[in-house]
Amino acid sequence: MKIIKWYKQRRLLAASCLFAALGLAACQPEGEAEKTGKKIDKAVENLGQNIEQTADKAGQKLEAAKESVEQQAEKTGEYIDKSAQSSNDALEKAGRQIDQAISNTEKHVEAAKDSVVDTTKATGAYLDDSVITAKIKTALLNDDFLKLAPIDVTTVDGVVTLRGTVDSEQLVARAIGLVNNQEHVKSVKNELLVKTSVPSKQ
Known part of the structure; x- marks a missing residue:
């Protein structure tokens, strides 16, 4: 201009x-x-x-x-x-990192949850087995015919194993029947011996 x-x-x-x-x-x-x-x-x-x-x-x-x-x-x-x-x-990179962090956190939370559940189950099973064993031992001590018999009791996942020596086959049957009457017992493994040293088949 x-x-x-x-x-x-x-x-x-x-x-x-x-x-x-x-x-x-x-x-x-x-x-x-x-x-x-x-x-x-x-x-x-x-x-x-x-x-x-x-x-x-x-x-x-x-x-x-x-x-x-x-x-x-x-x-x-x-x-x-x-x-x-x-x-x-x-922004895209940050978004991917955030997504990855969330995914990893979810995995860790899930793993921790599974671990807690497994531990709880294991602890609960252990407590249940301990309670079953204690009840069976109490029942054996309260039985007039079995209270003096040296019977060892172990319980794993509700399966009770009896070991020891008794005077007769009748006492073996009595012990098995007493265990089967206890709550939460799934089955009985009989490893009791009669004093003649012959393993019982029951």
């Missing part, structure tokens, strides 16, 4: 000079007027060339500035795109 205004001012100045020169030429002899006219023509031509060159240079500078601005804008756009892509990549 400034260049156009400047260009108009130069044209106005050139026209003023031309009119002044023509006025001077009118006052002088014809030969001098011709010379002066030629000088004015030359001056106007030079001025026009200068104006054109200046306008061309200004136009080139404007084009160069425009290209520079466009390049800068393009670089800025590329940088913004790269930054946005980097941010998206970082």
